[in-house]
Amino acid sequence: MSSLPSGASSGKESGLRVPSNGKTIYHRPINRTKTSELSQASFAFLFSEMVAYAQKRVKGIQELEHRLNVQGHSIGIKLLDLLLYREPVRTQLRPQHIVGLLHFIKQNVWQHLFGRQADRLEKSTDAEKPDEYMIIDNEPLVNQYISVPREMSQLNCAAFVAGVIEGVCDGADFPARVTAHTVGEGEMWPGKTVFLVKFRSEVVEREAFLAKT
Amino acid sequence: MTVFSLIIINKAGGLIYNKTFHDGGLNKISTNDYLVLAGTFHGVHAITARLNPVKPVATPPAPGTNDPPGRPEPSSGLEVLETENFRMQCFNTLTGTKFLLFTETTQTNVDVTIKKIYDLYADYVMKNPFYSLEMPVRCDIFDRKLLSYIREINNR
Numbered sequence: 297m298s299s300l301p302s303g304a305s306s307g308k309e310s311g312l313r314v315p316s317n318g319k320t321i322y323h324r325p326i327n328r329t330k331t332s333e334l335s336q337a338s339f340a341f342l343f344s345e346m347v348a349y350a351q352k353r354v355k356g357i358q359e360l361e362h363r364l365n366v367q368g369h370s371i372g373i374k375l376l377d378l379l380l381y382r383e384p385v386r387t388q389l390r391p392q393h394i395v396g397l398l399h400f401i402k403q404n405v406w407q408h409l410f411g412r413q414a415d416r417l418e419k420s421t422d423a424e425k426p427d428e429y430m431i432i433d434n435e436p437l438v439n440q441y442i443s444v445p446r447e448m449s450q451l452n453c454a455a456f457v458a459g460v461i462e463g464v465c466d467g468a469d470f471p472a473r474v475t476a477h478t479v480g481e482g483e484m485w486p487g488k489t490v491f492l493v494k495f496r497s498e499v500v501e502r503e504a505f506l507a508k509t
Numbered sequence: 510m511t512v513f514s515l516i517i518i519n520k521a522g523g524l525i526y527n528k529t530f531h532d533g534g535l536n537k538i539s540t541n542d543y544l545v546l547a548g549t550f551h552g553v554h555a556i557t558a559r560l561n562p563v564k565p566v567a568t569p570p571a572p573g574t575n576d577p578p579g580r581p582e583p584s585s586g587l588e589v590l591e592t593e594n595f596r597m598q599c600f601n602t603l604t605g606t607k608f609l610l611f612t613e614t615t616q617t618n619v620d621v622t623i624k625k626i627y628d629l630y631a632d633y634v635m636k637n638p639f640y641s642l643e644m645p646v647r648c649d650i651f652d653r654k655l656l657s658y659i660r661e662i663n664n665r
Contacts, residue, residue, distance in 0.1 A: 340636040347638035441636035443648035453638070486653070 322381055333411065340441050347442070347453055357451045361475070365459035372405075372463015379404050390468055394495065394503055397468055398429055401461055409460070410437045427500045431461065431491040436476075439487050444478075452476040454489045461491055471496045512659050513595060513611040515626065516543070519643045520605030522551030526646040530659045535595060535611060550587075550609065554599065558586030598623060606630075622662060629654050 314320060325332035350363040379400075380388055391397035402414040420428035436454045444451050454476040462474040472495045480486045513534035517526035524547035529535070538546075561584035590597040591614060600608040600623040608630075610623050633651035634640055640648060 337636070340632075344636050344638040351638070441633055441650070443633070443637055443639065443650045445639050445647065448639075486649075 318385075322378065336437075336440075343438055343453075343456070344441070346456070357448055360451065361455035361458075364453065364455040365462065365474075368456040368459025368461075369463040369466070372460040372465075373467040374463075375405060375408065375460065376464045376467040379408055393506070394429065394470065394499070397465065397470055398431065398493070401464055402431055405460070405464060406433075409457075427495045427497065429493045429495075431493065432488070433457075433491070434481075434485040434488050436487065436489045439489065449478075452478045452489060454491070458491050461493065465493065465495070470499050472499070510616050510665060511613045511663050512616065512622065513613070515611075515655070515659075516547060516609040517630070517646065518547045518551055518607040518609065521643065522548050523643070524548075525644065528652075528655065530656070531663060534613070550599075551607070554586045554601070554607065558584050561586065600624070600627065602627065625658060626655065629658065 327334070346367060347360075347364070350360055350367070354360045354363060376390075380390060383404075391400050398417055402417050406412065406414045414431050415434045416430075416432040418430040418432065420426070420430065422428070433454070436457060438454055438456055439452070442453050444453070458474040458476040462472060465472040465474065472493050474494070475492050477490045477492060479488050479490050481488045511531050511534060513531050514527065514529040516524065519525045524544050527543050529537075586599075586601065588599055590599075594614070595611050596614045596616065596619075598610050598612070598619045600610075600620070602608075608623055608626060610619060610626070612619055629651060630646075633654055634646050634648050637648050637650075640646065
């Protein structure tokens with residue numbers, strides 16, 4: 297103990313010590329390889345087992361999607377904190393508008409999880425549904441090796457990713473329901489997936505109020 | 510140069526996949542005949558693998574090291590079957606799944622093609638949560654990738 301510099305243990309600088317370059321352990325990925333990427337094959341096998349595990353315990357497709365959604369939800373909540381923490385200090389703010397939040401998901405969350413951004417962001421054109429937004433991914437990474445059997449054509453295993461999005465929205469205090477839908481686009485993008493984000497009414501209300509002030 | 514068709518046989522000798530890529534290369538036979546073909550080939554393969562004398566120890570231990578001596582190569586069994594009009598190559602995986610590829614007799618690099626098909630199988634069949642092991646393969650993405658790969662070879 298005596299070898300510790302006295303300034304660190306006494307005075308106002310107590311608690312977490314930040315290295316001089318500002319990078320803490322939370323700024324670094326766990327593995328130290330150059331690109332800090334993980335093996336896609338091991339992820340594919342793990343995800344395949346997750347789907348099979350969930351499938352053994354459910355009766356219908358909706359229930360299965362719900363289970364996958366729940367599995368992703370906690371990841372989303374944690375990811376929001378982590379990614380905001382890694383932002384430069386000046387922009388380290390929780391998104392306060394719907395569009396800002398969705399951009400954060402489309403860019404930062406997607407980049408962190410899949411190494412690229414989502415393909416498109418859209419607002420529902422239906423005037424009666426101002427609470428619906430869409431995040432579009434032409435080729436979701438989680439579905440890359442998955443062929444859904446014909447009798448389950450309603451199912452989209454990207455419900456897991458929908459759960460992650462839902463977790464991020466909930467964590468940012470924009471409670472929402474997020475679902476994944478397959479909208480194949482011919483030969484080019486047969487696995488094109490739309491993540492439908494449906495915010496709760498109070499979120500839309502708050503947004504309108506914020507826009508006025 | 511044409512690849513005619515592909516058959517996949519599981520380790521129990523059951524037919525789990527068959528696909529024809531080129532009409533007019535081989536005569537059409539019924540699904541039942543395909544099942545018989547798969548089962549028969551499986552049996553013949555097992556017998557030829559035993560017929561093949563085991564080679565003596567392949568790699569003696571390197572001097573100065575404590576490595577155990579290498580095991581002899583397992584005998585491969587029937588690998589190629591050739592007729593006047595087609596050539597059939599068999600690729601037996603470590604787990605006993607067999608890939609049979611029927612091609613023209615002049616086809617080259619068949620082992621590369623068959624390895625690539627094995628890659629596709631490992632990716633799009635084995636990583637699919639809805640595929641149950643040893644059962645017939647019904648995976649859309651596998652079909653799609655396989656067809657586009659073979660089309661590329663046949664159009665060369």
